[in-house]
Amino acid sequence: MEHELKEIIRKCDLAIKQEDFDFLMNYYTEDAVLVVKPGMVANGKAEINKAFIAIAAYFKNSIEPKQGEMMILEAGDTALVLSQTLLASDKEETTYSMERKATYVFRKNTEGEWLCAIDNSYGTELIGIDKI
């Protein structure tokens, strides 16, 4: 059976494509962290929402994230998702990789819903980059 996190991540990817960030924020914890780019993080829903607006604009409002191969490691109410993240957009992108090996940490809340606590699409590529 497909892991329920796969469906949740699909919904999030669609919300990013549709720029429905209010809906997207339902899938983040209050104190979530998003790695916007190497060297820059957004802390908490308000900052993450703003960051997604800026990311959408950077990609000429045409960003479309998809997940390829995925591996989920689950320990009780905590899950680490390792995922091949594929980004498509109308922008000719040269600065940031459009094919990433992402690391997402999800937490199950008391209602049994999985929420993203750490959203790091850059995966282990961040190692060695100055503190963020």
Add this chain to the structure above:
Amino acid sequence: MEHELKEIIRKCDLAIKQEDFDFLMNYYTEDAVLVVKPGMVANGKAEINKAFIAIAAYFKNSIEPKQGEMMILEAGDTALVLSQTLLASDKEETTYSMERKATYVFRKNTEGEWLCAIDNSYGTELIGIDKI
């Protein structure tokens, strides 16, 4: 200031070197997951303890893990550690990489202590490997 998780991981690395797995288990959650090798996980402290005994034997009781560059992403009581993990041993190892880009997920318990929930020294290399 150094992040307190760095000191905890140093203690764990030393415990692995000294094969003091009872002490090491103090730093894992009850339902923790350890990726023993690609395709094999240990679930819970009892299995993880056994796995460490097997890993130590595999490396001729001479394993010495060290961390190089590290990046810590923290979201409230959840932290993702991305770390260059360097393994040394007397065994001439050819099957598994001795230089890894690891992903460790830690959770802070109600006493404020960080415990490892997901121990995956293989990082995003697991992507594409059959379900574990």
